[in-house]
Structures are given as C-alpha cells and as structure tokens.
Amino acid sequence: MTRFARNRKGFKKTASSDKVTTSLDEQVEWLKQQLSDRFDVVYHLFVSGSTQRCALVYLQGMVDLKMLQDEVLRPLLALTTTDSQEFRERIFERKQLPVSNYRVTTIREGFTSLFESFVLLLIDGEERIIELPFGSYEQRSIDEPANEATVRGPREAFIESAEVNLSLIRKRLKTSNFKTETMRLGTQTQTELMILYIHGICKKELVDEVRMKLTSIDIDGVLGSSYIEEFLDQSPFSPFPQVQYSERPDVVSAALLEGRVAVIVDGTPMVLLAPVTLWMLLQSAEDYYQRYVAGTWIRWIRYLFVFISLLLPSVYIAITTFHPEMIPPKLLITIAASREIVPFPALIEAFIMEISFEALREAAVRIPKSIGQAVSIIGALIIGTAAVQAGIVSAAMVIIVSFTGIASFIIPHFDLGLSFRFLRFPIMIFAGLFGLFGIICGLLLIYIHLINLRSFGTPYLAPMTPFIVSDLKDTYVRAPWWYMRRRPNTAGANKIRQQKDKYTPEHRHEENGD
Template sequence: MFLFKWLTKQRKGKISGALPQQVSSEPPVGNDFAARLGWFRQQLNKCSDVKFHEVQLPGNIPFALIYIEGLIDQKLLQEQVLSPLQFELTGQSAQELLHQIVELKRLPVSYLETSTELNKALYALFEGTIVCLMDSEPQLVLFPMKSVEIRSIQQAENENVIRGPKEAFVEDIATNITMIRRRIKHPALKTEHCEFGKYTRTAVVICYVEGLCKQTLVDEVKERLSRIDIDSVLGSSYIEEFIEDNPFSPFPQVQYTERPDTLSAALLEGRVAILVDGTPIPIIVPVTLYMLLQSAEDYYQRFVAATWIRWIRFIFLLVSFLLPSVYIAVTTFHPEMLPPNLLVTVAAARENVPFPAIVEAFIMEITFEGLREAGLRIPKPIGQTVSIIGALVIGQAAVQAGIVSAPMVIVVSITGIASFIIPHFDLGLTFRLLRFPVMILAASFGLYGVIISILLIYIHLVSLRSFGTPYLSPTAPIVFSDWKDVLIRAPWWLMKKRPLLYGTKSDERMTYRGRPILPQDDGD
C-alpha cells in the first residue's frame, strides 16, 4: 500500500511538472507604447516565427506590427498595410492616425477591428491576425489576414457512392460550412461558433436549420458542450466522448460523416451537426441504429434497388455478428442439427486439429483483425495486397499445418467479408468486438448462449438513448410512419413527412400530389 501511494505521488509530480506555463504577467494598463510592446515580447519569447515590425509614422509616432510568419499572407501585408501606412496617412498625432485608419479607411483592407484588450490581441495572433499598436493610443488595430495552406476538396474515401456527389469535407471549418451553404441556400441555416481547448482554442460550430430543429435539442447540445473544460481538442472524437448519453456503451451514439450531402440531409430532418476545425469528420446528433446502417447510395438509386441492398446489408450484419458463434455452438453442442453428409465433412476436416472450435475461431479471428489493421496502417498502394495475400497465405498454411480446419477458415472469411458491408465504421467495429464474448458464450452454453447474448444486447439497445432519442426508433418504440425509410426505402413521393422521432417543428416535407401518372391519351 505504501509503495502504491509512493508511485502515485511520483507519477503526479511528473505530470504536473510537465504542464505548460500560463501567461506570466498581467498586461499593462494605459497607452505606454514601450510597456505594451515589451509585454508582447515577453509573452512571445522563444517564438521564432513571431515577427515584430517597428516603423515610424508621420509625426515620428512609433508604430509596431506583430504577426506570426506562416499564418498571414505576406503579399497582403505589404500591399494593404505596410505601403499604405507609409504613403496614405497624413495625421500628426496618434488620434488622427487612428481616425484615418479606422474611420476614413485609408488602408485598403476588407475588414479590421479595434480593441483595448491585450490578451484578446495576443490570442488573435494565433488565428492569422496582424496586431498593430502605436504610441499614446490605447486602442490596438487588428487586421485578420489568415493565409494557411489547406487540403483541397477531394473525393470521399470512406463513404463512396456511384451516382451521388463525390466531394468530401476537408480540415478547414470555413470551407466545410461553405459546402453546406451551397446545398442549403436559406437564412434558416444557423451556424453558432464557440471555442474549446485552453491551449488549442479549437473552433467548433453548431449547425442546424431553424424552424426544423427543435430548440430543446439545440439547447441540449449547447448545454453538454458547455460542460467541456479541457486543455486541447484536436478532433471531433474528443467532443463525442463528452456529449454521448452512455459513455460505457460499445455502440456509437453519434453519427460521423465525411459527406456534405449526408450532413445537409440530416440538418433538413431536424438534426444538429457539430463541426470541429482541423478535422474533416463532423458529428451529427441524434442518431439511431438504423441510420448507421444506411448509406448515401440508398438515396441516389431507385427505391427498389435501394430496398434490396438494405435487406442485404441487414442480413450480412447478422452473418458478421453471429456466424462464428453459431458454427461453434453447432459443432460443439448440437452436431445433430447438421445434415449427415455435412457433419461427416466437418468432422473429417477437424480430425487432425488439436484445438477445440472456440480456440480455432479465436486464432483465425485475431489473425484476420491483425491483417485488417496492418492493411490500414501500411501505405495504401500495398495495403490491400498485404491484407488479401496475407489472409490467403496464412489461411492455407494454417490448414495444411493442421492448426485450424478448412470450414473454420471459410466461416471466418465469410464473416470478415460481411463486416465490410456495414456502412458506418464505428458500428462495424462494435459488432466485431462483441463477436468475441458471444463466441465465448456459444462455446460455454451452445445455442442457448447465443440466444442469451442476443437478448442482453437487445435489452441494452432498447435502453440506449442518443440525446433523448430511443436508439431503436422507430421499431422500439413503434412509429409506423417512419418505417418508410428504415427496413425499406420508399419512393420520394411517398415520404411526405420528416421523421417524427426528432419532433421537428415542421414535419411536412412536401405537398403530396400522389404518385406520378402517365398523361391520358386523347384518342386522336
């Protein structure tokens, strides 16, 4: 006990000693040019990319520009600030010069603001702002001139479609908002800005359509976000773990997407999106299990094909989740359920295998997961090759060595292929993880163990909520009007109303005029 306390104390000391230092001194009050400039130099000490540019304005008034090299546009700095400061200003006092800059707009900049708060100006530097201060004038002039290289809009990698739009979100939050605005051209689309992270000061935008989204949902999102107090936010996954209803549930309670059209469709259903600067994957809330099984492709194909593909998706979800467990249960406890010829084949294949079926399954499943992870981490050109060839070589070698049986390799291969059909990566990962405890129950109690595991998971899903929305809606509770876009994808002319489970203010999506009909022949 004493050793544990000593180790804990030592560990705490190391962590606390590694924390970054806070702002070391209070900003000076007044209009003393040297004191304020010295305070900026003190706060930005050992920052080699910070530039201090001091000039003399008309009337020999000291003037300083502070900016971070690499965050601003150097060409705009020269053309819109430095050159006009020297040739366009004629005032002989700091007040006259400030009047010419702010009121008369002698500088050809698109936007500027003034502030007397040095702390505000200090943090504005890290957002690509030029801070200007002059002698005998307490007001600072701020010129936003951010210029940062960002990734261009590219094709979606994880949510591919054949007939729909190809573009995906990028890391720049302003670009992402623009892509949404291009699709929802209406002033009801609201974007509310906030910041998180004491050191990262990450921009986060709450996006919703006013009049469609319940105000109580927007307020709940804001309330959960307001409870976040963290040093850094480097991605949307940071936000997810703070706002989800049940943090210990293996099931995702928010929806991720990289597609602007998917996010826009969610907003038009009355849901809320959370965009995080620096990540191309926004969050959508609330979400249900059935939404995570839908693909953007469902809405760009004809409804018959989309419905058929959805059913295939549901079937293969069950296959990826239950097939290994059912195989273990049947071969271990219920061999009489197999046809005689198949039973003889399976028994012959397992004759020289020294392990029980559960050990076989664990060996192959863990190997397959390792190959899948290796394919994701190594460079793309060889990633898929390593996964496919590695699985073939290892499976064949394992069968020839008598470590596993050929039927088990087939079962694990079908399971792995089926798991790729799940559109949402986090949901697929959840079922891949749950597969292992279900296999243990199947090896312990046979098909009864499989049934028990299904009941336990179903009870958990029924009790789960996403921002107050039942996770299994609209099947539990039953909302028949929303079934038109769950197990099937009804034609658009039948989906007159928005989903009722969100309680949108306006549930009318269209004016129903019946199904399309052919024009009548006049008989001429």
C-alpha cells in the first residue's frame, strides 16, 4: 500500500508508515523504488572506518566528481575508528568533513535535493543523512551583451546561472542593505527565483506586491523569465510591456539604486525589473556613459525616430490619399508618376510592403547566423526591386517602409519596439479610412490607454502624466550627474536624495581658489 504526500516541492511516493528507517539497505531500497525509472542515478556503497557502511547517491552528469572524491570519499575512507557511535559523532556533531556548507536532514526531506544536483550521504544505523552541495553544470562564460551593446560601458552580460548573475550585481552593490529573497516556482521544474532590492531605498509595499504576485503563480514549469513576466502585468491585454528586462548587470544595479525591484530567474540571462515607465524603456545604457550633452542628443534622436517608426507610413497614406495639396508640386508629380502603374491604393500597397518587411525580419532571426544577414539584405533588395519593376508597389513606398524599418531598430527595448510595430498597422488603417483625422484619433486612443496603464501602481507616462518637474532632468534630457541629486520619484524610492554635495563643479573650483 502506498499513498501520495505533497510537500512544498511537489508530489512523491512514500511508504504507508511515517516511521524513518535507520538501515542503510532499506534507505537505498526506498530510493531505488522512488527512482525506478531513472537510469542516471549512481549508488556508490563503501565501507568507512573499517566497519561503517555508507553510501553516496547522486545523479550522473550533475556532480563534480573530483570534489566529491577529494573532499568526501577520500577523508571517509581514511578514518580508522571502528566505533560506529564515534564515527557518527565526528560526521554529524563535530562536522569533520572538509565541506563548508553541507546540511543534515532526513532521507524523505532530502529526496528532492537529488534533482538540484546535491549528493546524499547515507550512513548505516543513522536516520539522518547529509546533503552535499557538489553540483556542477556546463554553462557558457560571461560574454558581451548581445542586445544592449555600448561604446564606453562595461562588457559584462548575464548568463543562465542565477548564482553567477547575483555575483555580478553584488560586485557593484557592496552594501549590507542589498537584500535577496529566494523561492521556487514550477511543480515540475522547481526553478529558483531571486528577488533583489535595496533595503531603505526600495519601498516595502513594492517588495510585498512583487512577492505576493510571484507566490500566487501555480504552473508546471518555469523555463525562463518570460514565463512569469505575464503574471506580473497589471493589464495583461495591453500591447505595451509593463516589466522591463535587461541582460546588463550595470543596468540592473542602477535600477536597484533607484528603488526598483529585480527578479532573477535561474536558466535565463534576462533579469526582470519593476516598476517601469515608457520613458525608462526608451532609455539606453549608452545615455549614461556618454557626456550629458552627447547623451541628451542621442536621446532626442531616439525620440524622433520612435515617432517615425510609428507614424511615417500612416502619414504617407493619409497625405497621398486625402491631402495631396500638402505635398510640394514637383514632389507630387514624382510620386504620382511612380504610382501610375500601381493597381492598389496606398493602404494596400503599404500593407504589402510592411508585411514583407516583417517576414524578412523574422526570417533573418530564425535562419543560421552565418547566412542570416546576407539573406535579409539580398532578399530586401531583390524583393523591393522586383516589386517596383512589376508595378506592385511604388518606389516611394519602398523608401518609406525601409526608412520606417530602420527607425524601429533604434528603440532600445525589443518588446517596446514590437509594440510600436504592432500598433503601426491599426494606425495605417485609420489613415487609409479617415486621413490625418484618423491618425489623430488613433494617437488619442493610444494616449488614453497609456494614461490608464500602471506598472505596480506607477503611472506608465510618469513623469509627464502626472507631471513631476524634478524627474524631467532624466526624461527629455540627460542632466549632468552632479545635478541629479535626487532619485526619480516615479520609482517610489524611500530615500529621495542620492547626493550630499549640493555644489556644482564651478562652486568647487571657486572654493579651492582655482
């Protein structure tokens, strides 16, 4: 007779009796019953101290065998005592194993630790067992960021190990106020999550809300941060991302210093950040590593091309269809001549080119990298030239769509760029039906949606709506570091001031007599 008992790590089969056995043979047999369908389990039985029978149980390929042999197996085989009581006292009470952080538990509690790359040490005559942290996984080395490259910034990026990612952040935040909380999600995967924040800067209400949303998730598997990102959205049907992610340790550290919360998910190189606003998603790490004049200029260029990527095809459709009088006569003649043989209206023409461009973009991502760039460039040239020569689209439309595609690549956050790419199509429909009036109506609908959008209680358009004057120094412009003495109010930090010095560089020179 067997029954199923549930603990915090899922379901497991246990004996009908709750009595814990001290026999090594029975413990090994119990483990073999639980793992009867696993071929990769190693049961290494040996004799220590001349008479003491022991066993090491672990999963093959998940353990550092050299450390296990040098720090556990060899010292146990070297013990010469024949007294079982003295042997157990040395191991459990005196902790004479040369392992710094092993844990004493029972076999039923330590069973699931096998799947977390722990080694179980079983001793005959003892109901307690020892969990040895000798996990060893193959993982890639720390490399440069693939999606958030900078000219002057650091070259480190997160990898798929939560422990390594945490160490990259700790290297930058050397304070005891830097707090971490761990939990596991996924009844089958038992994925480790870490909640990071700075005590005293981050509001307790924000940490509680993030913790509450994470603990309420009940899912079989969590294989990446995107699995839980949708659970954190306050408006799940919004096309705009309400949680930011980054692969850069310096970006995450800066967000924590602003009073935000970070979530590390084991197995993914992307760290989630909350709350977030539209302006945060439009900022790049490059803005803060360049001098403030260059950073401000780069930000203005980015804002301009955001509007171009969203509205340029729609404006072209509206003007050529409803408002041709707005075009200079010579340019109007050129456009009319290029569209003379095109059998489709401007709206259909734009849809054909936009969908073709999206298909080329996705094809470049999916095919092998060695030929991806060549296929995307050659494909765009061939398709664009052939479409113009065949009279399917006009040359002006090819230029408009190409320039729009280039502008969309300037958006730093991929998900935000994807949102603008999606919204481009309904605005094009409004432009084809109602002209410039339709574009204004579409923008008003988007604006109304953004006003009502929240990310963990933070308005999505802050500091513009609501209007916060003190936060404008890092929104439209990137003010000098010596001028940004306060943390952004949009993040809701407890401690507002981040600099004690209230003087400008000119004041310092005057005081020093320069």
